[in-house]
Amino acid sequence: MGFSQGLSGLNASSQALDVVGNNIANSQTVGFKSGSVAFADVFAGSQVGMGVQVAGVNQNFSDGVLGAGSSALDMGIQGNGFFRMVTEAGRVFYSRNGQFQTDENGYVVNNQGMRLTGYMATGTPPAIQQGAPVGEIQIPTGQMPARASDAGSISGNLDSGNDVVSVTPFDPADGDSYTYSTQVNAYDSLGNEHAINVYYVKTADNQWTAYSVDSTSPGTQGSVNLTFDTSGKLTTNPADLPVSGAAYQGGAALNFNLDLSNLSQQASENTMDSPSTTGYPPGLMNGYTVGDNGQIIASYSNGESQLLGQVVLSNFTNPGGLQSAGNNCWTETPESGQPVIGIADTGNLGSLRGNMLEASNVDLSKEMVNMIVYQRNYQSNSQTIKTQSELLQTLVNLG
Template sequence: MSFSQGLSGLNAASQALDVVGNNIANSQTVGFKTGSIAFADVFAGSQVGMGVQVSAVNQSFTDGVLGAGTGSLDMGIQGNGFFRLQNEAGRVFYSRNGQFQKDANGYVINNQGMFLTGYQATGTPPTIQPGAAVGPIQIPDGQMPARASDSGTLNGNLPSGSDVVTNTTFDPTDSTSYSTAPTMINAYDSLGNKHTINVYFAKTADNQWTAYSKDMTAPGDGFQQTALQFDTSGQLTTNPAKLHVQGAAYHGGEALNFDLDLTGMTQQASEFSMNSPTTTGYAPGLMNGYTVGDNGQVIASYSNGQQQLLGQVVLSNFTNPGGLSSQGNNCWSETPESGQPVTGTSGSGNLGTLYGNKLEASNVDLSKEMVNMIVYQRNYQSNSQTIKTQSELLQTLVNLG
């Protein structure tokens, strides 16, 4: 019987060394999770055991150290969750390896060519629509189309000590028809043509002003105006304080047609000053690059200074990650023992946090593995000794015969 016991010990120790060897071999594999072997004794209806067997090889899903990535699409996870991957046949896999790049069609893939999945941004401007389906994320290379300006803001201070304008006929070329130097504002039409809008202020009476706007790029038929009333504390009482912007069509684009919000204007006994004006809209732009935010959002930047949401990576977690089936290539697949996946965005529910431009290192502890290797080697030698001893006993019996 000792032969079978010793042999089972040799097999078990050999498999244990295989696990240790695999851990050490993958100590530099991104997202690798260390394995550990579990043993169970064998009985066959007697008080003397039949040996040992390997009952399971378990994996530890503790976090690896998060380090700097080398690519713009590198990602790392801390906490619960896996990247959700999909092959060309539609089969779903799960991984902690965050090394991704873009393929020839713009899809985000891993080193094995499997698609990274998440929510694709749609609409203008692109957003993640409620109830969006999870699928492969694609990064388009196309030009960002222009957006026409449809609103803007302008605020600052008008000097209360300014003289009242006596020339009540406004003329941009006649400085006696307004009180302040023009404020220039940039706006864009439907084709992305840039327009310069000048805003003028004329004091018409104490605490009363008139604001004028004129499209200097496509002047059209004149100017727009609105009256502004201030109280004795210099606070604007006009509500709503809107100055319309209107011009002519320019180089095929639609004419500008939007309002500037002047709500923040004040009138104080200080110099004329305007804060930086803002308007919506922008010219068309070419993609300069893309990054992954810490919430899993893929953001593209363009030559027109704008950024645009392209998609958002999702994570999946399981009730029992240890029940996942290892498929190689740093991937696992769902099993009845793992339970069904819970999928969501970074930081939601019990999902961990996804970090852009980071990579999760292997969680292998090399010092521990070296100690385990020594222990299993001694175990192997000890089992070999039981077989040798049993052989010597049999030889003694043969000699007695």
């Protein structure tokens, strides 16, 4: 019996040293979770005991320290959750390793070619639609299409001290027929830029008329009468200035309103804050970033940014029940329970940090101590076998 006890101790210590060695070997593996051996005694009807056995190897899913990543698609998780990935064959894996890049087809993949999953943005402008299916995240490589201007606004001040314009009718070519002018840029359906000139004509005290002229593709002039009270506050509601013009270089004619409701009239110079319109020209992708909520946002040469998709996380009732699959991945088992899928920082899911990576949670100093302890344990068990051997030899000599 002593031999079996010693052998079981040697075997258990050897397996424990294997776990320690694996932990130390993966101390620099991104997202690695350290393991620890659980021992159990063996009696099998004997009150003395038959030795020891390895009951299992438990994984420590505590967080590793976040450090700076080296790729725009690097991500790190803090708290509960795993990245959800699928192979081309459709098999699902889970990982804490956030080292991702794109493949030749634009899919976001890990180093083993597994595709990261999440929600893809759809619509104009792109957004994550409620109830969208979880699928493989693919980053488009084409240019961002142009968007026609469909709204705009101007804010500023009109000088109440200006003289009433006496030259009529209004003529944009005659500077004496208007008081002040400013320019707004807009874009048609093909991204052609249009210069919209806005002219202000003082017709009486506290009375103005605003005109719009598309100088790029002249068409119908739009106008709106503006009335201010004695405090300089605009009372016209709505103060919408129509903008229209002819079609230009294949693009559709502009047709939208400029909101002038933020204009005021005070005894100070004519000034207009930066006017704005919706719309933009086409643009080529400059790059992309991952936000702390898992949103992948692309930036383009036209100065615009666009949501491409959002990474999802998965969590389990019992993460310790996951089956290690190598390559720093796990697979679902009946013991782990069904995955709960959602966006970072919702429910019991942890947070996600873009351009960060989670380091291994291996504590090297602790592992070195464990290695010494298991080594001593191995030596002690070998000494048990040696002692049993000496006892048998003594019995043989008595015979």
